[in-house]
Amino acid sequence: MNTNTPPEELTGNLVVKEPFDDAAGLTAIVQSFKHTLDGTGVSRGWTSLVNLNQKDGFDCPSCAWPDPDHHRSPIAEYCESGAKAVADEIMTKHTASPVLFQRYTVDELLQKTDFWLSQQGRITQPMMVRPGEKHYLPVSWDEAFSTIASHLNDLDSPDEAVFYTSGRASNESAFLYQLFVRMFGTNNMPDCSNMCHESTSVALADTLGLGKASVTYDDYAKADVIMIMGQNPGTNAPRMLTALEEAKRNGCKIISVNPLHEIGLIKFKNPQSPRDMLIGGEKLTDLYLQVRINSDMALLKAMCMILLEEEEKTPGQVLDRAFIEKYTSGFDAFKKSLSQFSLNEMAAQCGVPLEQIREAVGMFRNTRKFIICWAMGLTQHRDSVDTLNELVNLLLLKGSIGIEGGGASPIRGHSNVQGDRTVGVWEKPKPEFLDSLKKVYKFEPPRAHGLDVVKSVKAMHEGKVKTFFGLGGNFVLAVSDTDFAAEAMRKLKLTVHVSTKMNRSHLIHGETGIILPCLGRTDHDYQATGAQFISCESTTGVVAQSHGVVDAVSKDLKSEVAIIAEMAKATLGNSHSHARRNLSPLPANVTTAEFWDAFVANYDRIRDGIEQVVPGFDKYNERVRVPGGFYIPNGPRVREFKTSDGKAHFTVNVPDTHTLQPGELMMMSIRSHDQFNTTIYGYDDRYRGIYGERRVVFMHKDDIANLGLYDQQLVDLHSTYHGKTRTAHKFLVVPYNIPRGCAATYYPETNVLIPIDQVAERSNTPTSKSVVITITPVGVREAVTM
Structure with missing residues (x-):
């Protein structure tokens, strides 16, 4: 095997x-409660679900779809996917205690399915497998941190360590994590964005000046046309279906672009709507364009060509000329480039009949209130950045950026993956961010770009990296080339995973492997100054607080914030370590321990640090306490484009041909x-x-x-x-x-x-x-x- x-x-x-025949409905309700009650009691399960995505509750650990800005269901502001994620976290009928690890060797656990591994429940104590041993054994927190610090401080260079981040990490833990990593001396901070929406971040930053959505939640209800590309909301972001249903009932037309016919794009039966439950769900898609895999650019280019044709027939009636002239650059070169393509060629390449493409264009021909949303179906191809550039071209032609009911809307796949990047988890930090870190925390951050996910795997495989630290996630299975990635992990001296539950990456470890069990989103988090809360950023840029609502399954768990601080104290808490990394002395009468302990005692101090370092977080502690949170600044949303010339960019892109x-x-x-x-x-x-x-x-x-x-x-x-x-x-x-x-x-x-x-x-x-x-x-x- x-x-x-x-x-x-x-x-x-x-x-x-x-x-x-339709998505959600009564079956989704049944499945939500079945998964929840199968793993825990009624009281614990109900307390968790009723507080999920509420303004005074906790943020769903599943997808990053935003919560409604205004009204929320008082009892069920969640979907089946979110309920399953919560059920997975609050499980009490089984725990992955030291007894489990004593019963099975690592090799025996590797022969179990991923479903079986997950069903063993929450990890209850720190665990370590030492060189030559076959079992993970319980270890004290002190020994775990001492081992990590020893390995890190024995490296020839900080760049021999990689610090991975999952989207599950909160703003607070992510900011503290990157602060430690940069004090340690490296920018090797790959994260799950590298594997999903990195193409989005690159394309939107180049064309619009910001790699995020330019829409708000309410824009969906105000759109005339929504085009959904490479996304299956029925499974991957089910709460989005409620927003689509509202848009449809306001008269919006929906175009779906996907190689597979997905029921979540076709029809939605809202479990909270008596009308839907009695007489049937809402038809969502008006026109389904079934493209071949990775032919979306040809489709988008054909749409652009048809718009220009229509503009020539009725000048000034199709394109938003005023927007193009005032806010964009590169239009003439883009327009000229289209002459090398033919509509018939583009239609043949994408596999969509030309008449259907014309029908789609006819739906948004006469409106600017046009939203395009997308997910990994567009971002995980060789030419993904160019495809997304072409998507932006289409929106720019219509002037659909920076208006009510229009815009670009990437649908992020993991809760707070966007927030982690906002607060500094990135292998390519901007100089101004590093300058702020230096000013606030009085040290010189490393300036050289670090390793992303793919480069990290290669460096580990080549022996250039010796330590891997994962803040959440299932790294080996998430990355490509599974066997190659596993070989790379096994070459390491140390692998560390901060996790709630067991996964396969724990079992594919270095010479020494450590699992550090942490609190989840649902768990109460009590520190020296009392109960703490965290905050997360949604895919539309709303930052809101999140409170745990149930007791953790074990008293041996630590919060991610506490784990990071303890690791920092153990690693940086000596004069040799500071001198080696050119760290400035801490303020007078403040020890390394006191510096990091202060963050753990009161998370407000972390948010104060974020406010000082990251633009857009003014009065963070005050605004995050307002129910529902706050939108952080978004230039494209108000037609401010932080590009090289201050304008949105048309680009010239050539579709790949796939023979x-x-x-x-x-x-x-x-x-x-x-x-x-x-x-x-x-x-x-x-x-x-x-x-x-x-x-x-x-x-x-x-x-x-x-x-x-x-x-x-x-x-x-x-x-x-x-x-x-x-x-x-x-x-x-x-x-x-x-x-x-x-x-x-x-x-x-x-x-x-x-x-x-x-x-x-x-x-x-x-x-x-x-x-x-x-x-x-x-x-x-x-x-x-x-």
Whole structure:
């Protein structure tokens, strides 16, 4: 058995049914309560759910979809995905106590499924596996921090350590984390943004001056047209469906662009609407454009070309000329570049009939209140940055930036992944941010750019990095090229993971491995000055407070803030360490311990630091206490573009052409409805009609026939890159409504197929959504051809 990737055994329980007719509804209610009550008691479960996403409650640990600015449901401001995430965290019927780790060796745990690992419950004590040992054993917090400090201080350079961050970290813990890491002396701060929306951050920063959404929550209700690209909100951000439903009932038209037909884009039955429950849900999509995988730029370019055609027919009636002339640059070059393309070529490339593209353009031809939202379906390809540049071109033509009801809206995948970046978790910090750190905390931060996720894995594999510290996440399964990443982790001297629950990355460790169990979003957090709260930033830039509401499952847990501070004290708490890293002495009569302990005692002091360092956080402690939080400044939202020339930029982009050889398919990885990122809640994907199994490959029925395969045949998947073939074993073929030449599989099972070097240009994001594969029946070595 391969001990790097999840077990390759099938459950033997696959049942394929017709996909659901609508998203959410009564089934979502039943599933939400089932998951919650299966893991804990009624009182604890109800207390958690009723406080989820409330203004005086806690922020959902799942997606980053914003809370409504005004009215919120008093009892159910959450979705099925959020309820599952909370149920996973508050579980009390099982705990991953030292007894569990004593019962199983690390190798035996590696043979368990990721679902099984997650179901063991919360980790209750610090655990350590030492060189040559087969079991994780309990360890005191002091010994854990002493071991970490010893390893860090023995490095030849701070750059031999990597400090990863998951989106789950709060603003407070993320800011304190980056402060420690930069005091330690490195910018090696990869984070989960590197694997998901980094292409968004690069493209929007270049074209609009800010890598964030330019819309507010209320803009959705005021839009005339919303185009959803490369996103499946029914599974990945279900609460977004409520906003889409409100928009539809206000007269908005919705265009959906996706290779798969996803029920969450088609129809929504609001569980809190008596009307929906009695007479049926709201139809969401008015026009569904089923593009081929990674052909979105061709579609967007065709839309731009049609708009310019229409403008020539009726000058001044289609484009927003006043906006273009006053607020943008590069229009003439962009317009000229379109002459090298033909509409028929672009339509053929994306696989959408030209008449459908014209129909879509007709829907937003005469309005500026036009929102385009997107997720990883657009960000995880080689040409993702250019594709998003073309998306911005389309919005700029319409003047749909900086107006009510219009704008660019990336849908972030993990709660507070955006906030972490805002408060300084980035391997490429801006000079002005480092200058502020220097001014406030009296030390010289490192200036050289650090390592992102992909570069970190390569550096670990090459022996250039010796220590990995992970603040949350499941690094090995989240990154591409799973076997390569596992080999890299096993070459390290030390791996440390701050976690709530066990995952596979804990089991793929360095010579020494440490797990530090932390409080979750749902847990009460009591420190020296009393109960503390944290804050998070939503995908629309709202910063709001979050309070734990239940007691932690173990008294041995520490908050992320406390863990970071204790690690900093142990690592930086001696004169040798300060002198080695050119740290200035602390203020008179203040010891290293006192400096860090003050942050733990009262999180207001961390927020004071954020206010002094990060623009837009004026009166942070005052404003974050206002129910619902506050919007941080957003230049594009008010037509202030912090680009090189102070204007929004039109860009010239050339679509990639994807020529598949006989027998090849373009594969994208997707989530099932029973997972969040790498966390698996179960084996059902009811919206797509899949029950009891995850190792499936969705294909067009004609591709199945032409490859000589059959429904539910057992096959292996292969990808070849630079002469090396990677294989994902044992998948079942499932016919599905997907374009010819395309395939879809669940991740992380097929991350093994994505080469570490196959990344998006400029953003270095793994190309998880466009992997060329071949398929062989199990037991057959050569790929069959069409």
